[in-house]
Amino acid sequence: MNQPSTIEKVKSYLLGPGLQKVIALSALVVLYVFFGIFGANFFSRDTLVSIFDSSYYTGFIAIGLTFVIITSGIDLSVGTVTVGSALIGGVAYNIWGWPIGLCLILVVLVGILFGFFNGLLIGKLGLPPFIATLGTQFMSLGICSVVAQVQTMRYPNIMDDDGWFKTVFFKTKTGFPMGALWLTLFAVLAIVLLNHTKLGRYTFAIGCNEEAVRLSGIHTKNWKILIYTLSGFFAGLSGIIYAATYSAITPQTGNGLEMYAIAACVIGGTSLSGGVGSLVGTMIGVLVINVLKNGLMSMSLPVQWQQFFIGVVVVAAVLLDIIRVKNAGKVKR
C-alpha cells in the first residue's frame, strides 16, 4: 500500500469530510467581518464577550445533541430540561434552603434523570426519538413549573452571599468570561469521548446501521440509553450556566432553545440522517448563530430578522451538505 503524503491527506480531508467545517468556519469569518464593517461598534471586546455570553447554554446542549443526532436520533427536550433543571435547583435554593453547591448537583441530576427517561422510552420501549423527546419536552416544562409553583426562582447575584457562583460559572469580577472556559473544557472532553472511546465509536456506528451493530454482538439498546442520558447531562450543565447567566429563572420557558442547538449542529455538518458529525463543527455552528444574533442587533434591525437569517443559514448549510454528498457519490460511482 502506498502512503499518501501529508499534504495530500490534508487536502483530501478538507475537500471531503472536512469540507462542511471549512465552509462553516469561512461563513463565521465572513459574517464577523461583514458585521464589523456594517454594524455599529461590532469589532469590540464587549461585542465579542456578548457573543460568547449568548453561546454558553446553546453550546452545552448542542454538545449532547451532536451525540444524539449522530445516532440518527433527536432530542427535542433539551431546551425545556435546561430551564426546568435550573428551576428545580432554584426551588432547592430559594424554598428548601439547600446550600448552593448541593443545588447545582441537583440541577445536573435533574438533567440526567430526564435524559435517562428519554433513553428508556427510546432504547428500551422503542419509541421514535422525535415523539419520545417531544413528550419529555412538554412533561419537563410542566412538572418543573409545578414544582416551582409557577414562581420565578432566583440564583445569587454577584453581590449576594453565594456570589462566587456567578463569578465561577459566568464572569469574573474583572469580566473574564468563565462560561467560555467551562464550555471549552467540556467541548474538549466531549471531543475525546466522541472520537477516542467506545461510546463515541458506537454512536457513529449506531447512526450508520443499528441492526448491523446489534448483530455484531453489541447491546445497542443500553448504549442508546447512555447516549440520551449524556444529552440530559449536558442539558443539566447548560441549566447551571443558564442560571449563572440570567439569575432569574422563569417557569414555562425554554422551549425553542433546542432549535438553536439543532441548527448549530446542522450548520456544523452533523447529518440528521445519522452517522456523520463533529463537535468542532457544532461549536463553529453555535458561534455562527450567535455572531448572527449579535451582528443583526448591532445593525439595529428588529429581532425578527435574526430568526429569519438563522433560518437562511440552516437551509444553506443543509443544501451545501446535500451537494457535497451528491458530488462524493459521483466521483466514486
Added chain:
Amino acid sequence: MSDTNKVFQDILQMKDIDVMFPGVHALNRCSFTLRNGEIHALVGENGAGKSTLMKVLTGIYTDYEGEIIFNNQTVRFNSVKDAQLKGISIVHQELNLLNHLTVAQNIFIGRESEGFFLNDKIINEKTNELIGQFRINIKPTDKISSLSVGKLQMVEIARAMSYPNTKILILDEPTAALSDKETVELFEKIRELKAKGIAVIFISHRMAELKKIADRITVLRDGEYVGTAEAGSCEIPNIIRMMVGRTILQEPKTASAVLPDAPVVLEARNLVSPVIKDVSFQLRKGEILGFAGLVGAGRTEVMRLIFCADPKASGEVLINGKPVKMKLPQDAVSNGIGYLSEDRKRFGLMLRLSLLDNVILGSIDKLISRGLIRGKKSQEVVNHYISELKIKTPSLRQLVQFLSGGNQQKVVVAKWLLMDTDILIFDEPTRGIDVGAKSEIYDLMNTLAAEGKSIIMISSELSEILRMSDRIIVMSEGRKSGELAISEASQEKIMELATQFIGEAH
C-alpha cells in the same frame, strides 16, 4: 439492412458509447446490438459496465459520447420518461414499488388521470387488462405489501409493459431474489413477451439460466465490449473466460477431510419458531457444513435463531457438548458464534464508516487502554487483516461503501476473525460478488476451516454447495429434509430433497 437479413433486423444499435465519471472510465467505446424480438443476455463481472450501459439507454445518464440508433433513428433520451414513452422500459434489480399503495396505483403512478381528480376505477380496469394479458394471479386492488417477491416482479414487468409503445424491456437481475419455481414462471412470461415481438435485455449472474432463456449473450469487461455469442452453441466456461479473461475451474469436492469422529462444536436440538419446524443438526470442528435449499426454505431463519437475532419458540443449542442459555446476539458472540448475513449492506456493514471502524466494531474492548481506543494498535491489527485477507483498498480510512462487493465481504470476515469466533455462519457468502472474487472467498473459507474454525455455509447455488461442503443439510419448507455426505451428494439428490415438502398442506 439487406432483405435476406430481415428476420434478424436490429431494433437497437448502441455504437461506441463512452462514459467518463471523475476518475473512472465507466464505458470505453462500448457497443451493443439488439435484434427485433430476441432475448439478449448481458453479462460481465460487477463493475463491467452493464448497469451504466443500461442507464445510458434508459435516459438516466444523459452525459455520454456515441450514438444510439433505435428503430432506424438516431435518438438521445433526456429522461427516463422520455425513454419509456418512446418504447424502452427497465425493471431495476431493487424493486421500486410503493408498499402501501395498490397494484393499480403503482402501475399508473405518475399517469393517474388526465384531470385533477383521481379515478381509481379507470386504472383498475386498465390494470385488469394488463394482468389478464400476463395471466398473473393478483387483483388490481391488492396492496403491494401483501405480495410475494415473485409477484412483485410481475407487477414491475406489467408496469413496464403498460407503456403502449414498449419495444424493449430491460430486466436487471430479475431472478436474484426468486425461488426456482418463480423463476420458471418468470421465464414463461418473458417468452410470451418475445412472441409478441418485444426485445428483452436480460442481465444476470447465473450462467445456467442464461442458456435456458437467452438467444444471444453479450459479454462486457471493464467497460468494454468483449463479444457476442449464440446462447445455443456456446459453452458456459467460455463465457466465464470472456468475462474474467481467464479460466476458473469449478470442481466439486469428492471427499471430506474431516474425520467422522471430530468433536461436535455446535449442536442444535429441535429448534422451533413460527417458520421453523423442529430442526436439529450437528457441526463438527474444522468442517464446512453446507445448507442447501430453495429460497425461503428457512435456512437463514434457522441461523438467526441460533445467533439469537430472532427469538425462538423452543429448542436447545449446545456449544462443545454443553447446553447454553443465549438470549441476545451478544450471548451468541461470547459463545464464539459469528454470523455473516446474506445482506451485507443491511445487516453487516456500516457503509458510511471507514474500513477500520467496520473491522474493529465488535472488538473495541481489546483495543482500549484507560478508556481510550488505541489508534496505532487498531491500525496495526486492521492492516494485518488487510494483507492476510488480501483486501483491496487505497487505505484503511476508505469508506466501506466505495469498496467492491468481494472486498466488503472480506471486511465482514475480518470483523468476525478479530472477534475470535470459532464458529462462522456464512449466509450466501458470494451473493453479488463477481466471479473472480468468488474463488478468493472460497479459498479463504477453506483456509479458515483448515485452521480449525467450523463453518456453516448457506448457499442457493448448487455448484457452490458441492464445491465447498464436507457435509450437506437440505431444508425445505422450514424443515430439515435430509443430510448428505459430500461423497454421496449430487445436484439431483439435493434438488429432490429441496422440493420434498413443497405443495404439502401446512
